[in-house]
Amino acid sequence: MNRPVFMKGNEAMAEAALLAGCRYYFGYPITPQNEVPAYMSRRMPEVGGVFLQAESEVAAINMVFGAAVAGARAMTSSSSPGISLKQEGISYMAGCELPGVIVNIVRGGPGLGNISPSQADYWQSTRGGGHGDYRTLVLAPHTVNEMVELTMDAFDLADLYRNPVLVLADGLLGQMMEMVRFPDPIEQRKTGLLRGRDLPPQDWTLTGCQGRSPRLIRSLLMKPGALEEHNFHLEKKYALIEREETKAEEIDCEDADIILTAYGTSARIAKSAQIMLGEQGIKAGIFRPITLWPFPYNRLAELARRVDRFLVIEMSLGQFIEDVQLAVAREKSLKQVKIGLLARPGGGVPTPEEIAARAREVLP
């Protein structure tokens, strides 16, 4: 039995990584995620792991690359400007099919922006971020407890698909303290996103060629047709991930007058707005994607058959809404539905009152 503890999001996430068997952490300081490296620097020596403060985010992601090459569970964390610097490395990891977990505690942008909570890295996270045709799984927790579970799951999914996995949160979740219960790792593998599936053997890692022929890890494929073939192979993997891993939370969506659609911090606040709207006699549902890629297009499209009012709440300037529109458009012309947007960019955080007021405007 694991007793619940009161803990800060960033630290809980770091502890979750350790529970998941991560023994290599590489990072570079940036607010609002500094608790992660601080926590790791203290805990890694206790568990016989390695904490290394890298010379830059660029070095840190390439260290994750190296640790993955050698077959270890490794993680880096950063915030938006640092994540931009990691993109080349993430693209290489995707190309080389290497697992790894990257945590982004998003802050306001563009540029140095500010350190307030933000969701402005949505496109960067879900549309690639780096160069080339590739995908990264993106997990978006909305509570500290969920940060723990999804971080643990992230390592399993990374190993399952040999693909980098991004955990996307923000300064609000990273800095807040909440009660969390650390699951037993074996239990989590059964009840979490891995759903009890076996992880594939690591028959590709570089450990020295003693007793076997030499192995090679690369993304460079110059032979005519070789890269196209590799990319089609990746496409198959991505299609499988879309089929198997899409996940969303739904509350009272089936007979809702309006569905509040949001992820992470915005969804958390939308839940308060839902209660507020209920008290005003408005049936509002909550649709909260937990995986941002793969995005739950199909389920949202299904709901759009019955519901024709949506309010998208995002702490960015209309990035997330594009996926909602893409989903709804699978079922209905966008002329038949009304999709309102409450966008708070640049570190603004919506209030439940604001959301409820905007929802009433979207309703007939």
Next chain:
Amino acid sequence: MSLKPIFTRTPGLKTTPTSYCPGCGHGVAHRLMAEAIVELGARGRTIAVAPVGCAVYGYDYWNFDTTEAAHGRTPAVATAIKRVLPDRMVISYQGDGDLASIGLAEIMHAANRGERITVIFINNTNYGMTGGQMAPTTLAGQITTTTPYGRNVDETGHPLKIAELLAALPGVKYSARGALHKPGLIRKAKSYILNALKIQEANLGFSIVELLSSCPANWGLTPVKAVEHLEKVMTPVFPLGVFKDETPGQEG
């Protein structure tokens, strides 16, 4: 009567012919590195990190585990491999654009941390793979595709002397510069590589061997003229020798 083999192809290399230009030093460097690894009995526990550059296909020739790395990030990748597998031999093979320009932060910090890795650094005074642009090691006055009037050191800086620079760091236990244009020097270069790998084997710290290597195609010289250029023009700027050797019993 049985014949005793006194020379064989090293099992450290595959039989694939290299695709390097005539007179290029990469093939020689590959062989020295492979021979040294085999002589230390380390082929089965070696993990090499191949560069972005002309030697990007190193894995087609080396007969041991190899990974690619992004341009210049080779030491960061090697650092993590070694941290995960401390008893393996980890080698970072890098060109002068890779190491001395885009990857300067990674090499300085890996060296300064005293990572137990060995770096083989090919100095051919230009970016070979991309067609012969100026590198940080380009000689004063040298013509490259991006210094058509010759390198003006007042505007673009002076040739960076990596072996000397890194020797100054406490984490670096071995730093030497060899050359690949004469049989005697090639043998010496191999002894440097062996020493550097032994430093890693003994878990002492970071080791680097810089190798002056000719690039006739991009220098616009015949292989024979390129060797003369390396001898007469390059070595006065990049002196050969051992700049640091902290092998126990070798100090001083």
